[in-house]
Each structure stands twice: as C-alpha cells, then as structure tokens.
Amino acid sequence: MADLASVAKRAGVSRATAARAFSSPELVRDQTREKVMAAARELRFRPNTVARQLRAQATRMIGVMVPSLDNPVFAEQLQAMEVAARERGYSLLVTTSEYDPARESDIVESMLRQRVDGLVLTVADAEQSPLLASLRRESTPCLLVYNPAGTSGFPSVGVDNRAASEAATRHLIDLGHTRIGMVAGPLLQSDRARQRFEGYCQAMQSARLTPCALVEMPRHTRAELAPLEGQLKSQQPLTALIATNDLLAISLIGELTRAGFKVPGDVSIMGFDGIALGKCLYPSLCTIEQPRAEIGREAVNALLALLEGEQHAPPLLAYTLRDGESVAPPVSSSAPCPTQRGSHHA
Amino acid sequence: MADLASVAKRAGVSRATAARAFSSPELVRDQTREKVMAAARELRFRPNTVARQLRAQATRMIGVMVPSLDNPVFAEQLQAMEVAARERGYSLLVTTSEYDPARESDIVESMLRQRVDGLVLTVADAEQSPLLASLRRESTPCLLVYNPAGTSGFPSVGVDNRAASEAATRHLIDLGHTRIGMVAGPLLQSDRARQRFEGYCQAMQSARLTPCALVEMPRHTRAELAPLEGQLKSQQPLTALIATNDLLAISLIGELTRAGFKVPGDVSIMGFDGIALGKCLYPSLCTIEQPRAEIGREAVNALLALLEGEQHAPPLLAYTLRDGESVAPPVSSSAPCPTQRGSHHA
DNA sequence: TCCAAAAATGAGATCGATCTCATTGGTGAT
DNA sequence: ATCACCAATGAGATCGATCTCATTTTTGGA
Known part of the structure; x- marks a missing residue:
C-alpha cells in the first residue's frame, strides 16, 4: 500500500506538504494540492489511520461493552450509538x-491497550464491580449505560429504574389489580433488577398491598413455570405479573397462553425495556419503555463531552409507560365491577 | 501513560529486551524478565496496541458492516462473531x-483506512453492488454474510435462500395449502428477497399451483395491510403467507389477529430467518431458521482462513425448517381432504 | 583453563503520518 | 530598490513497539 x-x-x-494537502488543504497552494491529489490517485493512496492514531495519541474509537447482543435492548442501543459515533467521526x-x-476485565484491558478514547460499559452491578473500581484509577473516560449512577463514580445514561418500576406497578394497581407479582430472569443480582424490585415493593406498599416474593426464572424454561402456574391457580391468584x-x-405470555391462561384475561403481563418488537405482537406488550435509541445517542454525546473535558453529567432520561394489550383490568371475583369483560372463571 | x-x-x-520480556518471554532470562515486569507494574505500563499495529502492519481487527442492529438476525450473528473473534485474538x-x-462506501473506506485485516459485509445486492466491484481491486480479504455467493467474486457465508424458501413453501403445500402468498418487507430489491421469491415460485409451480404476486409491505404499517386483508377475505382467500x-x-401475525383473523386458523404465517424470539411467542413462529450463530462463527473462521492465505471457501450452511404454531393445515371449504397428507401435486 | 557454540542483550532502523521550527518565495509599502 | 511580512514549503523529530543484526555474556566440553 502506497504511503x-x-x-x-x-x-x-x-512529506509535510503532502500531509498538509490532506489534513489542512488551506495551507497548500491550489496547484500544489492538485499535484498531490493526482499522485495520490495514481498510487491509490489511502491514509493510514493507525499511523495517525499513534502520532495524534488519539484513536477516535469508542470501546463499547454490552452484556449480549441477543437481547434487542442492547442491540438497539448499539445501533443508535453507531450512528451517533459515525456522525462525529468516531468508530x-x-x-x-x-x-x-473475568471477560469484562479482559475486554476492558484490551480496549485500553487499543487506546480507545473512551469506554461505554454496561455491567451487572456497578456498585459491586471490581472492574469499575480499578477503572477509576485510569484516565480513560468511562460511561455507564443502563446501570444506575449510584456510587460507582461514573456518569451513567439510563432511566430511573426504581421510579419506572413503581410507575409500572402503579399502573396495574390503578387498573384494579391487587395481587401482583414480579418475575425475574437471569441476573437477579444486577443493580437494575434490584431497583426494579424495590420500585415494585414501594408501589405495592404505598397502596397498602403486599408485595410478593420475586419469582425467579433464570432460564425462561417451561419447568421454571410450574411454581408460577401454582400461584396463578391458587385461591387468591395473582392477576398481574x-x-x-x-x-x-x-416468553411468559407465550408459555402461559400455551398453558391455558388468557393474557390479559386471566393474567396481565407487563414488561420492562420497550424493545421494538413488543409493539408488533399480539397481544402487544405493555411495558416500560426505556428510550434505547436516545440512550445510545446520549451515551455517545456525554462521552465525547467528557473527552473534551466538560463535566456534562448526563441527566436521567425519561421512561414511558407504553400501553399494550397484554395488560387489562383484573376480572376477579373479588372485584365488584359492573361492566366486567371476559368473565371466564369463577 | 508509561511506554x-x-x-x-x-x-x-x-527497549529491545523490555519488548521481548512481553512478546517473547522465552528469549529473556528469568531474572531479567522479573525486573522488567516489576518496572512495568510500578509504572502501570500497558502495551500500546496502536504502535504494535503500525509496526506489525496488521491490526487484528475485523471490520463488520451489517444493515442494522435493530433486526435480531444481524445482532445474533454479530454476537457470535464477537465471541469467535475474541477467541482468536481479534476485535x-x-x-x-x-x-x-453511500454510507456503505464511506464505511468501507474508513475501515480500509483503519487497516482492518479483513472485512465481513452484508449488502443489499451483492451482484449489483459497485462497492463490491471496487473492493475486488483491494487486497483486504472480504467476506459476505447472508448474501448469496453468486458472481460477486467474494466468498459468502449463508444458506441457500432459494432452496430454503422452496422448502418453506413446500411445507405449506404439504399441509394442504394451495393459495399461498409471499409478503415482502422493505428491500424487495435485495438479492435474498429475490431468491426467496424465486424459491417460492418454483415450489408453487412444481406443485402446479399458481404463485401470487409479491405483496409489498415496506413499512409494516397498518395501512399497507389493506390489500392483504382484501386477499384474505376474497372468494378464494389465501390460506397461508x-x-x-x-x-x-x-408483525403480520399481530396485525392480522387484531384485524380479526385467526392465526393459524384463518391463515398460516411462515417466517424466514429464525430469530430466537420466534420460539417464545404464542403462536410460536414457524420459520426457516438460518443458523445465525453458526453463520457468525463461520464468517470469522473463513475470513481468518483467507487471511492466512488458505482458499477455504465456506460451504453453504444448513437451514432448518423450524415448526411452529403459526402454521397449520388449511380449514378451507374448498379443500375436500380428510386425511390427506402431501399427496397433492402430480 | 580456554575455546567454541549458544544464549542474552543492545543499537539502530522501521512502520506512516504529522508536528515544530526553519527557510524560501512572493507581495506590498516606503 | 529595499525591507517587512505573510504564505508556502521543507527538514527533521516524534508517537511506541519490534525487527534485524551486531555484540556481549554464559555455558559446556575438551
């Protein structure tokens, strides 16, 4: 490759003049620039970014670590980040x-060796993370996504999980639900899961209702569904999850429907995240929508602000309660509602 | 940062010895290596990958371009690619x-400037792409994903779209469907969409059935659903899509259900791709499953093989017809078939 | 003990672009 | 015609690791 x-x-x-023809054309006489460009074309010259990075001591690269791209909530955030980064000349x-x-540490170490200009991370639990603790000693700017800001010392982009979860719960309560459960997938120990559970408890208690214990379904499997089915068939069945x-x-909607429950007839299901697909389903998913794209964009913006030395702490972003067909008022015997719809079971 | x-x-x-202590420890006396490591620790030294890349004329980076991460089929492929690449020391x-x-060209140009060791691309239409045409002149190895190999001159990882689509159609025919339509989203002009439509036509014709014109729904909107609804309510309604x-x-399942059709009662719906979520839904999605993870892994493997000079042309990967609840035999008045199974076509 | 061979180390060049600091050339003012 | 100034250009150093090719040290055998 020509250099x-x-x-x-x-x-x-x-070489200096040739370099200027590319990076500061205004410093070079038109005629000279033409000559350089012509030569570059003939030689199929393509600037070597690596050399520039080394010399400039800046890579214009952002290191991104997400838990998994199999969950659309991260993929959608990343999609927005990519667009925002590209717009500003970053990769x-x-x-x-x-x-x-272990992998988190390896990844971050290798990104630091690669001299990324900044990091955007999502970890399981920002408060507990030894990785973040050691990162605090580094000079590379770092920003969290989805993790609550808390005491980790890093700015964070996301929504107020606790408040959002409280709002979700209240929504169900307002519809008349009183026996509401919360179901957690893997990562019970994540900071978000914890906050969401707290928000749920808070809302229940404020309404003088009793929060149920968290139902755990680490693997989304059918077997794990059994205890839940039990609670849905009991005397005092849960009417919303x-x-x-x-x-x-x-998955819950699918499995419960398959098990003979009607959603939302027998049980309302509420989600959390707001992945795009939720809107397309039938029943459409009632959920707390985190603005994934905005989160991605804001993560890039806030990180680049940090890079430029501004202490632009990103604000908490607004969540939305997105209504959907998976949630409806309860149709329970104990609810003395006149125009009750879908009176299936006793 | 210490160097x-x-x-x-x-x-x-x-410096030479210090470098060796890291990159070829066996060339350095134990005692010397210890001294170097100790010094490195004290200075919080972290090797600068950029410098190494410049000197080595290799970045151990793979440039990946996908159409969008909002479609799980690409996100899932990317997830697998990332794992595979990391395992082999690539980013x-x-x-x-x-x-x-335009963006495709910009992207590839900037990746080439970044001196990625190889490219993994998914384009709209590999045969027509001017980008690929010009890439053929470059020395950077390049691999296509999802695009059929065809005449683009680049090796490609994916399934046989035509055969897969034919199999999907035959599956419906075997179930007794005779009026089957195909619905396309955006990207009618993509090479895959074309092949899938051909496969559909092929299967229909083989069964002496009449292929319908492609129904276009570029935006998944409700308005676009109208013509389709018409065809479902006609005298000779389509029984499968x-x-x-x-x-x-x-989306189709959702919208049609909302419009009063039963899936699969009134109309069977078959997908194509096999995104993970399809299995969780109710009705679960009957679809052609492309092995996204395998595609991702194989893309990395094949590209790295290319890098090492092997002409390891990746084989077509196997698709799977994943059965699901969104498809069932037709319940049409016109189908006088008691126990008929797949004995339809001559 | 001494030499040859092997092991360990060092000096200097290299990867490619760009920055700093001269130096040259050209223009206008006096 | 001469000087001052600005625009344009060039020479050389720099970013950090690693490679090549000496040179030094160590080791083992005679």
Whole structure:
C-alpha cells in the first residue's frame, strides 16, 4: 500500500506538504494540492489511520461493552450509538461480556491497550464491580449505560429504574389489580433488577398491598413455570405479573397462553425495556419503555463531552409507560365491577 | 501513560529486551524478565496496541458492516462473531449501513483506512453492488454474510435462500395449502428477497399451483395491510403467507389477529430467518431458521482462513425448517381432504 | 583453563503520518 | 530598490513497539 512518502515523491513535494494537502488543504497552494491529489490517485493512496492514531495519541474509537447482543435492548442501543459515533467521526469497538466478570476485565484491558478514547460499559452491578473500581484509577473516560449512577463514580445514561418500576406497578394497581407479582430472569443480582424490585415493593406498599416474593426464572424454561402456574391457580391468584425485561415478558405470555391462561384475561403481563418488537405482537406488550435509541445517542454525546473535558453529567432520561394489550383490568371475583369483560372463571 | 522505553530504563535494560520480556518471554532470562515486569507494574505500563499495529502492519481487527442492529438476525450473528473473534485474538469494528449505498462506501473506506485485516459485509445486492466491484481491486480479504455467493467474486457465508424458501413453501403445500402468498418487507430489491421469491415460485409451480404476486409491505404499517386483508377475505382467500423475514412475519401475525383473523386458523404465517424470539411467542413462529450463530462463527473462521492465505471457501450452511404454531393445515371449504397428507401435486 | 557454540542483550532502523521550527518565495509599502 | 511580512514549503523529530543484526555474556566440553 502506497504511503504518503511515495505520494510526496511522485508529486515532487515534501512529506509535510503532502500531509498538509490532506489534513489542512488551506495551507497548500491550489496547484500544489492538485499535484498531490493526482499522485495520490495514481498510487491509490489511502491514509493510514493507525499511523495517525499513534502520532495524534488519539484513536477516535469508542470501546463499547454490552452484556449480549441477543437481547434487542442492547442491540438497539448499539445501533443508535453507531450512528451517533459515525456522525462525529468516531468508530466503535464492540464487545460482549455475557456479564462474565473475568471477560469484562479482559475486554476492558484490551480496549485500553487499543487506546480507545473512551469506554461505554454496561455491567451487572456497578456498585459491586471490581472492574469499575480499578477503572477509576485510569484516565480513560468511562460511561455507564443502563446501570444506575449510584456510587460507582461514573456518569451513567439510563432511566430511573426504581421510579419506572413503581410507575409500572402503579399502573396495574390503578387498573384494579391487587395481587401482583414480579418475575425475574437471569441476573437477579444486577443493580437494575434490584431497583426494579424495590420500585415494585414501594408501589405495592404505598397502596397498602403486599408485595410478593420475586419469582425467579433464570432460564425462561417451561419447568421454571410450574411454581408460577401454582400461584396463578391458587385461591387468591395473582392477576398481574411484571417481568424484569421484555424478553422474559414475551416468553411468559407465550408459555402461559400455551398453558391455558388468557393474557390479559386471566393474567396481565407487563414488561420492562420497550424493545421494538413488543409493539408488533399480539397481544402487544405493555411495558416500560426505556428510550434505547436516545440512550445510545446520549451515551455517545456525554462521552465525547467528557473527552473534551466538560463535566456534562448526563441527566436521567425519561421512561414511558407504553400501553399494550397484554395488560387489562383484573376480572376477579373479588372485584365488584359492573361492566366486567371476559368473565371466564369463577 | 508509561511506554516501553521508560519501563526499560527503570529496569535497567534496553527497549529491545523490555519488548521481548512481553512478546517473547522465552528469549529473556528469568531474572531479567522479573525486573522488567516489576518496572512495568510500578509504572502501570500497558502495551500500546496502536504502535504494535503500525509496526506489525496488521491490526487484528475485523471490520463488520451489517444493515442494522435493530433486526435480531444481524445482532445474533454479530454476537457470535464477537465471541469467535475474541477467541482468536481479534476485535470487531462494527458499523451499520441501513443499506444506504453511500454510507456503505464511506464505511468501507474508513475501515480500509483503519487497516482492518479483513472485512465481513452484508449488502443489499451483492451482484449489483459497485462497492463490491471496487473492493475486488483491494487486497483486504472480504467476506459476505447472508448474501448469496453468486458472481460477486467474494466468498459468502449463508444458506441457500432459494432452496430454503422452496422448502418453506413446500411445507405449506404439504399441509394442504394451495393459495399461498409471499409478503415482502422493505428491500424487495435485495438479492435474498429475490431468491426467496424465486424459491417460492418454483415450489408453487412444481406443485402446479399458481404463485401470487409479491405483496409489498415496506413499512409494516397498518395501512399497507389493506390489500392483504382484501386477499384474505376474497372468494378464494389465501390460506397461508410466507414473510420474507421474521420481523415481518411477527408483525403480520399481530396485525392480522387484531384485524380479526385467526392465526393459524384463518391463515398460516411462515417466517424466514429464525430469530430466537420466534420460539417464545404464542403462536410460536414457524420459520426457516438460518443458523445465525453458526453463520457468525463461520464468517470469522473463513475470513481468518483467507487471511492466512488458505482458499477455504465456506460451504453453504444448513437451514432448518423450524415448526411452529403459526402454521397449520388449511380449514378451507374448498379443500375436500380428510386425511390427506402431501399427496397433492402430480 | 580456554575455546567454541549458544544464549542474552543492545543499537539502530522501521512502520506512516504529522508536528515544530526553519527557510524560501512572493507581495506590498516606503 | 529595499525591507517587512505573510504564505508556502521543507527538514527533521516524534508517537511506541519490534525487527534485524551486531555484540556481549554464559555455558559446556575438551
């Protein structure tokens, strides 16, 4: 591959001039620039970004670590980040951690060696993460996504999980539900899952209702459904479930429907995240929508602001309660509602 | 950030020795290596990959361009690619094109400037792409994903779209469907969409059935549904639809259900891609499953093989017809078939 | 003990672009 | 005609690691 030196030689100018023809054309006489460009074309010259990065001590690359791209909530965020980064002349080095702490550390180490200008991370639990603790000693700007800001010391982009979960729960309560459960997928121990559960408890207690214990379904499997089915068939059945994420909510709707329950007739299901697909389904998913695209864009913007030395702490972004067909008022015997719809069971 | 030179000085050795302590420890006396490592630790030295890349004329980075991460089929492929690449010491530079030719060119140009060791691309139409035409003149190895190999001159990883689509159609025919339509989302002009439509036509004709014109729904909107509804309510209603991708199939199920049709009672819906979520839905999505993870892994393997000079042309991968609840035999008045199974066509 | 061979280390060049700091050339003012 | 100034250009150093090719040290055998 031709380099600037050969272009310069061919154009009959010095390397410095050739370089200027590309990076600061206004410093070069038109005629000279033409010569350089012509030579570059003939030699099929293509600037070597690596050399520029080394010299400039900046890569214009952002290191991104998400837990998994199999969950659309991260894929959609990344999509928006990529667009935003490209607009501003940055590229993304993308990695997935599967929430594996060892892998998280390896990844971040290799990104730091690659001299990314900044990091955008999503970890399981920002408060507990030894990785973040050690990152605090580094000079590379770092920004969290989806993790609550908390005490980790890093700015974070996301929504107020606790408030959002409270709002979700209240929505169900307002519809008349009183026996509401929360179902968690894997990552019970994540900071978000915790906050979402707290929000749920808070809302229940404010309404003088009793929060139920968290139902755990780490693997979304049918077997794990059994205890839940039990609770749905009991004397005092749950009439609404909040899943800690949309993927789980969608599986729940599928499995429960298959098991003979009607959603939302027998049980309302509420999700959390707001993945795009939720809107297309029937029943459409009622969920707390995190603005994934905005989160991605804002993550890029806030990180680049940090890079430029501004202490632009990104604000909490607004979540939306997206209504959907998976949630409806309860049709329980205990609810003395006149115009009750779908009076299926006793 | 401390560099090797300062580590070397501190350890009282030359830069060459310090470098060796890291990259070829066996060439350095244990005692010397210890000194170097100690100095590195004290100075918090972290090797600069950019410098190594420049010197080595290799970046161990793969440039990946997918149309969009909002479609899980690409996100899932990318997830697998990332894992496979990391295992082999490579990183991914990830970009999204939205199938915009101008953006595709910009992206590839910037990746070439970044001196990625290889490219993994998915384009709208490999045969027509001017980008690919010009890429053929470059020395950077390039591999297509999802695009059929065809005449583009690049090896490609994916399934036989035509055969897969034919199989999907035959599956419906075997179930007794005779009036089967195909619905396409955006990207009618993509090479895959074309092949899938051909496969459909082929299967229909083989069964002496009349292929219908492709129904276009570029935006998945409700308005676009009208013509389709017409065809479903006609005298000779379509009893099965094949969508050109899963996202579209899922929206179709949702919208049609909402419009009062029963899936699969009134109309069977078949997808194409096999995104993970399809299995969780109710009705679960009957679809042609492309092995997304395998495609991702194989793309990395084949590209790295190319890098090492092997002419390891990746084979077509096997698709699977994944059965699902969205498809059932037709319940049409015109079908006088008691136990008929697949004995339809001459 | 001494030499040859092997092991360990060092000096200097290299990858490609760009920055700093001269130096040259040209213009207008006096 | 001469000087001052600005625009244009060039020479050389720099970013950090690593490669090549000496040179030094160590080791083992005679």
